[in-house]
Amino acid sequence: MPIYEFHCEECNKDFEHLVLIASAVDGLTCKHCNSPNIKKMISTTSNQPAKGAAIPAGALSGCSSSSGFS
Ligand SMILES: [Zn+2]
Structure with missing residues (x-):
């Protein structure tokens, strides 16, 4: 909320x-x-949680390495 x-x-x-x-803030x-x-x-x-904090840094690096980036 x-x-x-x-x-x-x-x-x-x-x-x-x-x-x-x-628009509910009008007249507040x-x-x-x-x-x-x-x-x-x-x-x-x-x-x-903040949007940036929702994804751990380890998950991002693991994803890129498993996709054959190296
Ligand atoms: Zn006041």
């Missing part, structure tokens, strides 16, 4: 919000001061 991180320009606080569709307000003056930030959720 995409959880976006927002930064409020009014109270300078960060908060997270679960966003199911991109700060959880702390209720201000609409917020910025969406790129958030990497901790409960899902």
Whole structure:
């Protein structure tokens, strides 16, 4: 599930919000001061690994060697 991180320009606080569709962020307000003056930030959720980390380096090298690269 995409959880976006927002930064409020009014109270300078960060908060997270679960966003199911991109347009849902329209009209979203700060959880702390209720201000609409917020910025969406790129958030990497901790409960899902990064795409680069999903493939171990050993798997890549083993694949290339088994394909007759040498
Ligand atoms: Zn705020």
